[in-house]
Amino acid sequence: MTTAIQNIQATYAFMERNANLVKRYWAWELVWMTYSIANSLSVSFIGLGMEALSGQEANIDGRFLVLYLVIGTLVWRYLTTVFYWITEVISIERWEGTIEYTLMAPVRRVVHMAGQTIFAVFYGLFFTGVIMGVTVLIFDLDLSQANVLGGLVMLVAGSFSFIGISIMVSVLPLLFPERGAQMTHIVIAVLLLVSGVYYPIEVLPKWLQVVGVASPATYVLDGVRLALLEGTPTLSLWPQIWPVILMGAALIPAGLWVFNLAERYAKRAGKLARNG
Template identity: 55%
Template sequence: MTLMARELKASYAFVERNFHLTKRYWGWEVAWLVYSVAGALAISLIGRSEGSNRLLLVLVIGAIFWNFLSLVFEFIAETVQWERWEGTLEYTLMAPVRRYAQLLGSAVYAIVYGLIHTAVVLGVLALFFQLDLSHANFATVLTFIGLGSMSFIGIGIAAAVLPLMYVERGAQMVFVIQSVLLLVSGVYYPITVLPGWMQVIAHVSPATYVIDGVRRGVIEGTPISQLVGDIWPLVLMGIILIPLGMWTFGRAERYAKRTGKLKRVG
């Protein structure tokens, strides 16, 4: 078996395992789906209460696509925490699998899971609000989802080292990162309302560009060719963040092996 085939098989192991876990925790999956739909509806209804169709769409898109990005981030960032909780972290890290194969499998599943989850939320909201998406440019939407996923995979991999290094507080730190991204990325409001220092952070958050690009694609039907200003930062972030995340993860794994932090469970 070639090295590539072996690594792909290993990557598939993580996809299949995560699918089985989703299936076994189906009750929680339903609960999270209901929570996501309820949250998106609650936020979007603010737009309806204001009588502004544009505000409604801004909020719907913010809620739905933040849901997607945060799912991708959570799935990857919590990979270590999840295994630590199950007690399988040592077993997985002892297997003859290169880390990129493991993270590739986790990332592929995270994107597929996120897309399905988001499609359900989008479907419910579209029916609830009778959204008119006839002007939407779906090529733009898909492009930004793809590029945004790459950046969030990179951030997720880098964030996954926190539970590796900080056994008890790592998961909390991941949650804080996610919260900061939500706050500064203009998910529900333009970033211009933020204080100046927050706007600086907003410009290095990939979510800022994804949400803006998707909004313009859906509401105004803007083609990709006119959104270069949003695309190039995402491409750049994807190119930088994924290798940086992998490098960080490798360093953290060495640290955990030196200090004995792989062992702890729970």
């Protein structure tokens, strides 16, 4: 059997395993989906709330605000779904007690990550798609002028940079068996603050805006909003697309390098063992 076929089998192994886990933990997935929908709707209602609170003199376009916030919540939900599936590459194994079996299998880490990442992207798109369907129905959003394909291209392009960040962050549960999984939330919290998920980054203090420029989520949100709010053609989204592709091209190899270093350290320090 050629190495290529072995690698495909191993990649598929992680995708199939994760699909089986989603199937077996369906009740939890349903709870999480309901929570996510309620969360997205709550944030989006702020748009209508602002219109109602400000009165007609303020001339606030509530429908525009709703769409602005809906895009923020959907893009953020997608990016965080991808992020958490990848960062859980180790913590899920620690939770189940299978970490040693997975890491002693003859699988290159890049193949391991590929399987986890492909599943994360597909699952993220499905998950976000369901939330988007419910949101569009409830707010009766008009997407007839929107460039949905452009938005999707922007989202997928932005995935690469988030994948790189996620691989890098996934070393935390490897290095810190007890609290590593919780540490990953810090990264997401900072990205949420500086990336303009629910507001333009121009409202942030200057120094936070500088941090925001380094966040791939900033470009993804800009690009998706241009595509969906203004119907910007896909090719015209290039100024938003190239930075995230560039970041992805740098962050994915960097993430794998960091992960390999951390794995080697974990093997030296005996941090792979679940017990003792």
